[in-house]
Amino acid sequence: MGIFSRTRDIIAANMTDMLDRAEDPAKMIRMIILEMEETLVEVRASAARTIADQKEMRRQMGKLAQVQDNWTEKAELALSKGREDLAKAALVEKRKATDLSEQLAAEVGVLEDALRASEGDIAKLQTKLREARSRQNAISARLESANNRVRMREMYAGQKTEDAFSRFEVLERRVDWAEGRADAMSLGAPPKSLEEEIAELRSSDAVDAELEALKARQQARES
Incomplete structure (x- = not known):
């Protein structure tokens, strides 16, 4: 050819x-x-x-x-x-x-x-x-x-994305379970005693007094 x-x-x-x-x-x-x-x-x-x-x-x-x-x-x-x-x-x-x-x-x-x-x-x-x-x-x-x-x-x-989001639900369920376990551990704890509550008040008063003293010193320096 x-x-x-x-x-x-x-x-x-x-x-x-x-x-x-x-x-x-x-x-x-x-x-x-x-x-x-x-x-x-x-x-x-x-x-x-x-x-x-x-x-x-x-x-x-x-x-x-x-x-x-x-x-x-x-x-x-x-x-x-x-x-x-x-x-x-x-x-x-x-x-x-x-x-x-x-x-x-x-x-x-x-x-x-x-x-x-x-x-x-x-x-x-x-x-x-x-x-x-x-x-x-x-x-x-x-x-x-x-x-x-x-x-x-x-x-x-796609199916892969659907599968991934379904796994989010499983993961969220596990987090809920972990948080529930943490909250459950505080259930049934004994109430605070009278001494413990008064001690907390005293501690709070001491902190407040120290804060007021700091404010007074700062005002004295500024004047």
Whole structure:
């Protein structure tokens, strides 16, 4: 299969069917884009070789034109000297150079047609490649956004979050149990005796007296 035929096959391929049969559509898209890129490189390289061949052929045609002129001059010289046989032989050599030049011109024309065809193929393939890359980027962005939304929804509405909040209830129940145990330990404690209550009053009076003394000293310093 020629390089240009393969290019047209890629452009005309039913990518939807290929993706339906692919186990990993994203991987298949990457493979298609890679093949398109490789084909584009090959087509351009082939076009470059064709252009180089054309230039070489045109150089050869230029040289053959000089050869034809030389044989024409030789034929005229021979004829002027009465050597018709030599003039005829010179014209035969000129015809050989002319035939070769015409053959090269025909080949240059064939290569020119091939270049025009490849130029069209390259333009179509570049368009498809840009479209494929653009759609790949858009799909990748959408996929990333969808995955982010899924993770966010799992965080606030997923089973893991529900399980975590149910554990909060268990933990709160344990705290209630610990606090209840602490409160229960003070239940049934014996009441304070009369001496203990009077001692607390005395302690409170001593603190109040010391506070008043501190205030008096501070006022004396300020005055």
